[in-house]
Amino acid sequence: MTKLLENIEIETAPNPTVAIIWMHGLGADGNDFVPLVRELDLAGLPGIRFVFPHADTMPVTVNGGYVMRAWYDIVHSDLGRREDEGGLRRSQAQVEALIDREKARGIKADRIILAGFSQGCAMALQTGLRHPEKLAGLMCLSGYVPLSATVPSERSEASIDTPIFMVHGRADGVIPIARAEQSRDLLKSIGYQVEWHDYPMQHSLCQEEVDHIGAWLKKVLA
Numbered sequence: 579m580t581k582l583l584e585n586i587e588i589e590t591a592p593n594p595t596v597a598i599i600w601m602h603g604l605g606a607d608g609n610d611f612v613p614l615v616r617e618l619d620l621a622g623l624p625g626i627r628f629v630f631p632h633a634d635t636m637p638v639t640v641n642g643g644y645v646m647r648a649w650y651d652i653v654h655s656d657l658g659r660r661e662d663e664g665g666l667r668r669s670q671a672q673v674e675a676l677i678d679r680e681k682a683r684g685i686k687a688d689r690i691i692l693a694g695f696s697q698g699c700a701m702a703l704q705t706g707l708r709h710p711e712k713l714a715g716l717m718c719l720s721g722y723v724p725l726s727a728t729v730p731s732e733r734s735e736a737s738i739d740t741p742i743f744m745v746h747g748r749a750d751g752v753i754p755i756a757r758a759e760q761s762r763d764l765l766k767s768i769g770y771q772v773e774w775h776d777y778p779m780q781h782s783l784c785q786e787e788v789d790h791i792g793a794w795l796k797k798v799l800a
Contacts, residue, residue, distance in 0.1 A: 633697075
């Protein structure tokens, strides 16, 4: 049985009917995006349970083997080379366990959003595209589709109807925007509906992006 990751929970109202499971980036932890909840325009939305899990710690090859929180190892600075498939699939099972817990607490799959930044974005896509049920949405911030060659054969039929929100900084020096655009184009080519925005920023967030996140949440949760 997959262990449940430690996590931080914030509920915007009692008895929430929506869950957003939000994965952090490499070297961060679940606290990273907690302050953003206050900045999002959630007016008119039902009660939401935000779940911010902490990834396990592991040595990260590109950082000289330094141990930090990571969803999977980064073996090469070219993110498409020698991907840590074992790590990706282990973390996918941990995200699935978080989805299962929300369903056990009464939130339907189609009211669960997977969100993430950078490595966390990769995990939202790794898990959400393969999840056997339609989810409310995938919110993909400054990341990319990992194990992209396996997606056309492994994606679930139900996931085709899951809305995808992808955003990226045009000056991102960590994950080049070209990698994100390749991911977007792959998803569109196999039938996904992708809302795409890019911004004049680096590997970070900006206010326009926060505004777009709020608008997208209202669209998919209305």
